[in-house]
Amino acid sequence: MSMSLIAKAMNIKVGNPIRKLVLLKLADNANDKGECWPSYQHIADHCECSKSTVRDHIDALEKAGLLVKENRTGTNNGKGNTFNVYHLKLDNPMPTPSTPPMPTGGTRISHSFEPVMEPKTPYPLPGASPRNRQEKTKPPTKT
Template sequence: MSMMLMARAMAIKTGNPLRKLVLIKLADNANDSGECWPSYRHIADHCECSRSAVREHVGALIALGLLAKVNRTGSNNGKGNASNVYTLHLDSPVPPKSTPAVQPADRSVSSESTPPVSCSGTRISHSFDPIIDPKAVIDGYNDIFADLLPAAMLDADRHRQISRLSSHMTRKSTGAFLGYFEKFRNIAPDFYFGGEDGSGWRASFDYLMRPETLRKTREGAL
């Protein structure tokens, strides 16, 4: 989280309250260089809106010049798509009259696609405390490793696993976990995905929560 970007995002007029909330959420996830890579689902859950609304507002922010987006694809034998990388450009506030028109559909909330989220899960931090959302970590894992590794569900044990592994991370945030997952997927040999040796063994969420797995991924030593 960059406090400087959060402050700038709060001061910018976007012409729409939900669009501003999406911008603030991106700033909340961004590092000091303005980069972040939250999934549409993660943004939608925290902003209490649909994924389609998030896509529309991200497009509007790009049109305003406040945001740049880079689509990434898996580099390890094409293992799925990586999440988008966003870069915030908040140096100059944009006049409200230049904002694109708001589509009525953007104001709706889909009860099917956005389950209720606890107040602690949707808050926007105004302190220097790191934010790690265990649900978003699990959701990010399931999105990044869809059809590659076994799906994971959040429970008390995995809350503890996430908390313990965070102590081994340089940047303690949800984005750091998602970046770790993406790097593992992109550099891990096929062995970890049911591999070429015919064993059928696959890594899992619990395996990725081991400090030694994080260390090997960080050092490119898998």
């Protein structure tokens, strides 16, 4: 783990908070040369997002010139698993254009301008009997 890479990653604007988190996780995993090889799943687990979201943000970071992704084949005469090696390029980042954040596969955002209608009566407590719930919400009757 290279603290200088983490500090550099922290100071780079990437235009999206999840993308920033993915970049920080890569910097956290990198050696002093800026190389690391975590799996998409490892990054997704630590960043609390989906593998497809990680893949999308890594592609965006690569397009921005902040890393180079190298595909490698494992052992066993090239029949092993393939994995990516990431080479971080944080010394001279290209300026990030001012774009709205990229929607992610694991995040649902509503852009509706409709008002949220909250219930007027509180939700019943777990374990409360229907009779008790009625008595709590029913106004007292006049005798």
